[in-house]
Amino acid sequence: MTLLQAVLIGCVAALARLEGDWLGECKMREPIVTGFLVGLILGDLQTGLVVGAALQLMWMGATGIGPTAQLDIGTGGTIGAAVAIMTHTGSESAILFAVPVAVIMQFLDTLLLSSYSGLMLIADRKAEALDFKGVNRIHYLCGILTFLLYFSLTTLAMYFGNSTMEAIVKGIPDWANAGLHGVAALLPCLGFALLLNIIMEKKLIPYFVLGFIPAAFIGFDISMVGIAAIAISLAAIIYMVNSNTMKSVQAVPASSDNEWED
């Protein structure tokens, strides 16, 4: 790997992180996007895309909701795709590297975000002094520090870790590979469980079952779009029925329209 390629891959990892912060979570962190970019840089677009698809499938449930984000799929996907292309091995070794990198980077990220709390005190002082440029600078500084961490770690790992990675990929015993696949199989459950934690309440359990059963039995022949359309129709029906009863209830004094409150 040339220095230029390592620098560019460092930029991809930083972009995958900063899209969330500075580009409105526009989803450049998804493995299909990073796999595409890494493929372009290393001159093997096909492998980049195929590996990206495999990682994407594994990380379908990897959500990054605020402080509960649990996996850095941006850096993990970038490094995973790069290793797979460099060692000419494919998705297996991408998963082997992507999972630990995603866990470790998320941990480092937690430290980074904790350290920014201190900068907020400076922002307070700048606001007190009506120093608008100063307030802006604190905002930008956080972005620059984040960029530097992700860019430098990834670039260094790519440029100097080349042969180590190759040795690991070639030397990994089958049992460790099987164990890692077990981890990769379970991790998506966490993302979906975190989403459930936001959405679910007891009254919604029947609707959850209504979504699960057709997809479980029919599989991909009924697409997400199909189930989403049924769900939106059902929600519209419930809304119309209930807003009508609400109107009639409101006509009567001492209404009991708190039906939906917890």
Added chain:
Amino acid sequence: MARNEIISTENNLTRKDFRGVFWRSFTLLGSFNYERMQGLGFLYAIMPLLKKIYKDDDESLKKAMHRHLAAFNMTVAPSPFVMGTTIAMEEKAKKDKDFDPASINAIKVSLMGPLSGIGDTFFWGIFRILACSLAIGFASQGNPIAPFILLLVFNVPNFLTRWFGLSLGYREGQNLLFSMQRSGKMQLFTFCAGIVGAMSMGCMIAMWVSINCPMEFTIAGNAIVIQEYLDMLLPKLLPLAFTMGIFAAIKKNVKVTKIIGGIVIIGFVLGLLGIISM
């Protein structure tokens, strides 16, 4: 047609100003931290308009800046709605001396919960999964159109929600809120968004979590494949069971870092023993 029409005559807020808030809203997470979360990002987004609203009142401007440096955190896509509502309320606070500025933060905080619930459901739950699942088909065949499909399918609703959210929040934010809260329609609407979310979640766990049991026994010459028996009971039983197990742990307030540790250990051991695979 004037390119830079004036939206609010009192404070000379123009369309260009609001476009500025729109673009700045994309950096809401830029200085995310565990204390104030998106506080500084929120102030950064609306600061140019605060400067205009309080251009002849430094003391109030200072107070307003501190107000919006306070902790704030929500799903980013619907956040411009809150910014629009906030700007309208700041204008009201300047004009009407009886208006208690503390109610601005109260409304911001009361919007965070419901809007994040709906926003997470749609953006993390539905649009992201939809965009990724459409792109996976192309990517696995090595078709370079895949990343563009992913970004397009996700970002069209992302941009539209931001742009229309900002203008709706500015013009209607408070009225909408009060009337919906008074009539109880806010809860009903949140519940209906929950229906869409819950059904999509059920569908996604069945489609996108892949956990199988590859164990096989031979008893008296008959091969017994465990997964076939599990499928007879209920297809996708393992993804459902593991997700519900983790969900239960979250409900019991087990820390996410501990859950990850548990997943890594349990997953590794089960994978090693050949009990589960992807």
